[in-house]
Amino acid sequence: MVLDTTQNRPAGYAFLIEQYNVSALPNWHTSTVSKAGMLRKTMQDGQVESIFPPSYWPGDETGDHLEFALKYDGVNLGILSAVFDMIPQEEIAAWISSKPTGKYTRRIWLLYEFLTGRRLPLPDLTKGNYIELLESDRYYTATPGRRIQRQRVISNLLGGREFCPIIRRTxxxxxxxxxxxxxxxxxxxxxxxxxxxxxxxxxxxxxxxxxxxxxxxxxxxxxxxxxxxxxxxxxxxxxxxxxxxxxxxxxxxxxxxxxxxxxxxxxxxxxxxxxxxxxxxxxxxxxxxxxxxxxxxxxxxxxxxxxxxxxxxxxxxxxxxxxxxxxxxxxxxxxxxxxxxxxxxxxxxxxxxxxxxxxxxxxxxxxxxxxxxxxxxxxxxxxxxxxxxxxxxxxxxxxxxxxxxxxxxxxxxxxxxxxxxxxxxxxxxxxxxDFLANYDKTRQAIQESVDMPDRLIDLFIRLCLQNNGRLSPKKRASHFGFLTDTELADLENAVQKEYTRN
The missing domain is CATH 1.10.3290.10 (Fido-like domain)
Structure with a gap:
């Protein structure tokens, strides 16, 4: 089923990409908010598209959609990095200072400073429990992680600012x-x-x-x-x-x-x-x-x-x-x-x-x-x-x-x-x-039928395996003319017994 999204408003990363016209690799999850209806989802080739009911609309501020993105679209460092480069520093600082102890706010604050290398004009937090930057039930993380006192967040990313993959727990x-x-x-x-x-x-x-x-x-x-x-x-x-x-x-x-x-x-x-x-x-x-x-x-x-x-x-x-x-x-x-x-x-x-x-x-x-x-x-x-x-x-x-x-x-x-x-x-x-185990059994069976040099036994097995378990008349004439018809049949049966079932 293809969802009709023409009347829906983009939310989360979709909103931010459109708002700031950023170029970034697409996220695995895309969100829109409809004017009516229930939550609906489609999945195709690993991509998930969710249409949320009107009550999910986060608001019109950039910070609102950053929080929505982390909550519903997941952590996408590429998109966040591109968006953070476009947001005026005073705007993101004002939004964070309006609710500095919120768990998503603290994560966005840390990610902003981590990805941009710029310190926001905000005081360090002095109280509150530490939270994980990446939720360990949603992502693969490095443990025990590093405690960042400024935001009271445990940084458990898989890398640093120069290269940091994200792997979701699917x-x-x-x-x-x-x-x-x-x-x-x-x-x-x-x-x-x-x-x-x-x-x-x-x-x-x-x-x-x-x-x-x-x-x-x-x-x-x-x-x-x-x-x-x-x-x-x-x-x-x-x-x-x-x-x-x-x-x-x-x-x-x-x-x-x-x-x-x-x-x-x-x-x-x-x-x-x-x-x-x-x-x-x-x-x-x-x-x-x-x-x-x-x-x-x-x-x-x-x-x-x-x-x-x-x-x-x-x-x-x-x-x-x-x-x-x-x-x-x-x-x-x-x-x-x-x-x-x-x-x-x-x-x-x-x-x-x-x-x-x-x-x-x-x-x-x-x-x-x-x-x-x-x-x-x-x-x-x-x-x-x-x-x-x-x-x-x-x-x-x-x-x-x-x-x-x-x-x-x-x-x-x-x-x-x-x-x-x-x-x-x-x-x-x-x-x-199994091939080697069968090879050993075949060699032994051949030796019990005809006592010939190991080199010729190996050659016989190899030539038979190349020809569906049988020795071709041409190869017999050039290499195994000394074998009688009965001996040849016994040796071919030895090869077929071990290999045809595999």
């Missing part, structure tokens, strides 16, 4: 948070022999490496594959969320000709050539001048979440997707983004030591889900960024755009990463371990 995230990643991994690995797990580890490292490159349609050389595997092996040993270490990671995984010594100095974008001298731009990255501050903020947010007991998958989603949205290097950003998922999950002790977690393989097998996790941010962003492309494909961004990347609602990305974690546990790990 029904999906709350239900998926019940997944105990480490426990599920431990239960899985205890059901397989230790020797098989040691062998599987090599396969899993290779699978993750190839998948991460293949997502970007890259076929790496043997040396680049080995370098990336070496990097994944290091993921469980140290925290790579430091600028020098990120540069080191980039240098290890890209062609030496494209190694960076700092964040990129030029404007880049994600796109594809669709005809001669015509590019389809999918995503515009932050301007180079904005990168140092944005990346510094991302690394601060990482520390806040690491020390603030934020759930590990929420933490990994915010930092890894934040990194790829920054695109701080000329090359290798996507692979580093996926590497950071491993690094953070290992740091937060979510993956048992000695196990590789092939999340990139789950992303590769579910491209629509992965694309959606990126487009949830890139699609609305592309409606706001004004850019030019010259004949050489060099991009120029026309206006200030740094604020768009600073305060991102990353709920969609967190939900997607939970999906990928679930798929990885239930499919990628199980399939790989």
């Amino acid at each position: 029904e999906k995230l709350v239900s998926m948070q019940e997944i105990d990643l480490r426990k599920q991994c431990e239960e899985l690995i205890t059901s397989y022999p230790p020797e098989l797990l040691r062998r599987a580890l090599s396969y899993l490292y290779t699978k993750e490496t190839r998948s991460s490159f293949e997502i970007e349609h890259i076929k790496p050389s043997a040396s680049r594959t080995e370098k990336f595997i070496g990097l994944l092996e290091m993921a469980e040993h140290k925290d790579f969320c430091e600028k020098p270490l990120l540069i080191e990671v980039q240098n290890r995984i890209v062609d030496p000709r494209f190694q960076d010594t700092d964040y990129r100095p030029s404007q880049n974008y994600v796109g594809q050539t669709i005809s001669f001298q015509r590019q389809l731009v999918h995503y515009v990255c932050p301007q180079p001048d904005d990168l140092p501050e944005l990346m510094a903020g991302l690394l601060v947010a990482h520390q806040v979440m690491k020390e603030g007991a934020v759930p590990a998958i929420i933490h990994a989603a915010a930092i890894s997707y934040g990194f790829v949205f920054m695109h701080p290097f000329e090359d290798g950003n996507g692979r580093i983004h996926r590497f950071l998922i491993h690094n953070i999950l290992f740091l937060r002790s979510q993956i048992p030591k000695g196990l590789m977690f092939p999340v990139s393989a789950a992303m590769l097998k579910n491209p629509a889900l992965y694309d959606h996790s990126l487009e949830a941010f890139s699609n609305p962003l592309m409606q706001l960024v004004d850019y030019d492309l010259d004949d050489l494909g060099q991009m120029t961004v026309q206006d200030e755009s740094g604020a768009f990347y600073r305060y991102i609602d990353m709920t969609a990305q967190a939900e997607a990463l939970y999906d990928f974690v679930k798929l990885t546990i239930e499919h990628e790990l199980v399939e790989e371990l």
Whole structure:
């Protein structure tokens, strides 16, 4: 059902955006107030539109709609930052001083000073209980937070002024948070022999490496594959969320000709050539001048979440997707983004030591889900960024755009990463371990039928698996002409017995 909003008045963020003509990424929740009727809601693609009855009209002052927005639309730092830059300081100060102890007033007061860096001409509060800045039943927060005596508010944001994601506690995230990643991994690995797990580890490292490159349609050389595997092996040993270490990671995984010594100095974008001298731009990255501050903020947010007991998958989603949205290097950003998922999950002790977690393989097998996790941010962003492309494909961004990347609602990305974690546990790990277990059984059965060298047994299994469980006449003639028809049938049956059911 499509609601008729032509006779309704915008409220909350919708009112503020219209009143001050600000440019900001859309909020997940939009409010209007009708002239009559009951509360009505529609939901589509993660967007919620609410029409409130007349009694909900907050008033005509900016402060009234700021309070309404926090109460019903949620906390959107991007919109608030843009609006605060437009509101005369004396106006917001007067509204706050009219009811300084109200819980939403105090939150707006703190957010104003946090986002603008400007101190309002108001005295500190001297009494009253402390309240949370973000309500912990509605948002993921850093605990225990920092007590701000001036407004008597506990600041529990996931980052600082330079970069601060917001992740809402949706029904999906709350239900998926019940997944105990480490426990599920431990239960899985205890059901397989230790020797098989040691062998599987090599396969899993290779699978993750190839998948991460293949997502970007890259076929790496043997040396680049080995370098990336070496990097994944290091993921469980140290925290790579430091600028020098990120540069080191980039240098290890890209062609030496494209190694960076700092964040990129030029404007880049994600796109594809669709005809001669015509590019389809999918995503515009932050301007180079904005990168140092944005990346510094991302690394601060990482520390806040690491020390603030934020759930590990929420933490990994915010930092890894934040990194790829920054695109701080000329090359290798996507692979580093996926590497950071491993690094953070290992740091937060979510993956048992000695196990590789092939999340990139789950992303590769579910491209629509992965694309959606990126487009949830890139699609609305592309409606706001004004850019030019010259004949050489060099991009120029026309206006200030740094604020768009600073305060991102990353709920969609967190939900997607939970999906990928679930798929990885239930499919990628199980399939790989089952494949090796079946392989061992098949090898043993073949050896019991025909005592031939291990090399030929491995080749026979591989060729049969490539041909629906049977050895082609051509391959038999070139490699296994010594087998009798009976022996061939027995060996094919051994392969089919273990693999056709899987």
